[in-house]
Amino acid sequence: MALVEQVEVATSERRRLALANPATRESLGEIELQSTEDVRAAVERARKASAGWGALPVGERARFLEYVLRGLVQRKDEVVETIVAETGKPHTEALALEVLPACDALQFYARRARHILADRKPPLHLLKTKKLRIVHRPLGVVGVITPWNFPFLLALNPCIQALVAGNAVLLKPSEFTPFSAQLLADLFENTGLPEGVFNVVQGDAVAGEALVTAGVDQISFTGSLATGRLVAEACGRNLVPCTLELGGKDPMIVCEDADLERAARGAVYGAFSNAGQVCTSTERVYVEEGIADAFIERVVAETADLRQGAEGDFEIGAMIRSEQLAVVEAHVQDAVVRGARILAGGRRNPDCGPGLFFEPTVLVDVTHDMQVMREETFGPVLPIMRVRDISEALQLANASHYGLNANVWTKNRQRGVEIARAIDSGCVVVNDCMLTYGVTESPFGGVKQSGIGRVNGELGLKSFCSVQSILVDRLGSRREPFWFPYGARKSKLLKRVIGALWGGSLGRWIS
Numbered sequence: 001m002a003l004v005e006q007v008e009v010a011t012s013e014r015r016r017l018a019l020a021n022p023a024t025r026e027s028l029g030e031i032e033l034q035s036t037e038d039v040r041a042a043v044e045r046a047r048k049a050s051a052g053w054g055a056l057p058v059g060e061r062a063r064f065l066e067y068v069l070r071g072l073v074q075r076k077d078e079v080v081e082t083i084v085a086e087t088g089k090p091h092t093e094a095l096a097l098e099v100l101p102a103c104d105a106l107q108f109y110a111r112r113a114r115h116i117l118a119d120r121k122p123p124l125h126l127l128k129t130k131k132l133r134i135v136h137r138p139l140g141v142v143g144v145i146t147p148w149n150f151p152f153l154l155a156l157n158p159c160i161q162a163l164v165a166g167n168a169v170l171l172k173p174s175e176f177t178p179f180s181a182q183l184l185a186d187l188f189e190n191t192g193l194p195e196g197v198f199n200v201v202q203g204d205a206v207a208g209e210a211l212v213t214a215g216v217d218q219i220s221f222t223g224s225l226a227t228g229r230l231v232a233e234a235c236g237r238n239l240v241p242c243t244l245e246l247g248g249k250d251p252m253i254v255c256e257d258a259d260l261e262r263a264a265r266g267a268v269y270g271a272f273s274n275a276g277q278v279c280t281s282t283e284r285v286y287v288e289e290g291i292a293d294a295f296i297e298r299v300v301a302e303t304a305d306l307r308q309g310a311e312g313d314f315e316i317g318a319m320i321r322s323e324q325l326a327v328v329e330a331h332v333q334d335a336v337v338r339g340a341r342i343l344a345g346g347r348r349n350p351d352c353g354p355g356l357f358f359e360p361t362v363l364v365d366v367t368h369d370m371q372v373m374r375e376e377t378f379g380p381v382l383p384i385m386r387v388r389d390i391s392e393a394l395q396l397a398n399a400s401h402y403g404l405n406a407n408v409w410t411k412n413r414q415r416g417v418e419i420a421r422a423i424d425s426g427c428v429v430v431n432d433c434m435l436t437y438g439v440t441e442s443p444f445g446g447v448k449q450s451g452i453g454r455v456n457g458e459l460g461l462k463s464f465c466s467v468q469s470i471l472v473d474r475l476g477s478r479r480e481p482f483w484f485p486y487g488a489r490k491s492k493l494l495k496r497v498i499g500a501l502w503g504g505s506l507g508r509w510i511s
């Protein structure tokens with residue numbers, strides 16, 4: 001088969017993109033890049049379907065998630081093959097980090113959505129004569145824009161949450177990994193989902209921009225900080241609410257009392273799984289001086305055991321895009337020029353054929369002057385920095401414009417939680433890594449420039465709804481005390497009420 005790049009193919013009518021397997025460089029075929037008009041037409045179809053879908057009880061919508069789960073379990077091999085072909089990641093990783101969490105998410109939201117989205121009737125603090133009902137209404141049409149690093153899971157997860165919340169959905173996956181999203185569309189189609197409820201448009205920035213401005217009711221965006229900023233600007237101009245799940249520069253803090261073996265293995269897994277192309281990858285390590293030598297020695301030994309390739313058993317696959325590989329090379333080169341030492345890797349893997357393979361790389365003697373400690377590398381690079389103590393580690397960990405995830409390693413779990421609370425990030429893991437991207441209970445998202453809003457769990461599911469307060473009067477008296485007319489008598493009465501309720505401890509206790 002021909003070796004091809006990810007290149008746009010010019011035709012007189014439609015723009016097309018030729019895609020290649022990043023591990024073997026074999027052709028995967030071409031996709032048609034959909035136009036602004038195509039996107040608008042798809043939004044129209046979704047709009048027509050949204051009212052009927054939103055009117056269904058949550059339980060009925062949830063049934064479709066169960067059907068998709070059944071289909072996914074049956075077709076898991078096909079899904080894995082598709083993910084592997086378009087990303088070059090190991091089979092085991094596609095199963096463990098995409099298919100398994102996808103199954104978990106489908107079942108979780110199918111089972112829990114009804115409870116999470118049920119009306120709430122909290123007793124009112126002051127107005128005892130009224131009844132409050134808090135209702136979660138669908139938004140209408142939700143646009144979902146996703147990246148290439150987890151092409152199946154990151155497409156499925158926001159879509160099923162938006163759908164079960166009663167919205168019609170239009171997914172625009174990354175143009176570099178369209179086939180996993182196509183399979184997801186296929187799984188939905190086989191459930192008998194009403195037409196127009198779930199739609200996929202294949203395309204690049206043109207389709208993404210069109211989706212943001214096509215009159216949808218919300219955008220769920222997962223991707224880079226640079227694109228997230230553009231999406232947020234466009235959403236701001238059109239007053240379309242958006243959630244942004246962006247990049248990270250996740251710190252790992254290793255305390256002197258950490259279980260060294262576990263911490264070293266955790267560092268290697270956190271930095272190198274998915275070839276480092278995880279938003280929650282460990283991107284920089286701060287280790288206390290007293291154990292630094294022993295920790296580094298173990299990390300290097302663990303790294304030496306890793307196998308890289310495209311065939312048989314291996315831990316580290318290809319990088320997905322040559323542009324990203326170039327970023328990794330630039331970061332490593334910049335670090336070396338500024339005084340970093342390479343203890344493992346540091347180059348493209350010469351033994352892996354024509355694929356996009358960069359060796360798992362360990363760097364020491366790194367400083368915050370280097371790009372590799374400040375900017376998202378998004379590749380298999382683990383820079384390790386020695387610190388005097390935990391307060392220096394925290395100061396450095398927080399010296400970043402990102403704040404997505406972090407991990408802390410100590411045998412004292414209570415202290416681990418205290419350190420976690422001092423880190424400026426949306427999520428922290430103690431004595432493990434990356435797990436906050438579990439797609440069920442734990443709300444996930446970043447602070448600072450890692451994003452806005454949360455996906456997953458109760459908070460994430462409700463973010464796909466508009467919350468409506470319905471206040472009902474219970475007594476039906478002829479007139480309310482606050483209504484007209486006003487006058488001195490009413491003012492006097494109100495002052496008395498305020499004094500009685502909040503002027504003394506008894507009143508405060510009663511109210």
Ligand code: NAD
Nearest residue numbers: 146147148173174204205208209223224227245246247279
């Ligand atoms: P990207 O920003 O280049 O692309 C993401 C999506 O946006 C793609 O579908 C792309 O076609 C689309 N897009 C491009 N230009 C657009 C525009 N002007 N308007 C609307 N859409 C547009 O990101 P990527 O390179 O695909 O993904 C890697 C990045 O995603 C990394 O920074 C990574 O950290 C981040 N990421 C974050 C999370 C998270 O949950 N926080 C998860 C995975 C990846």
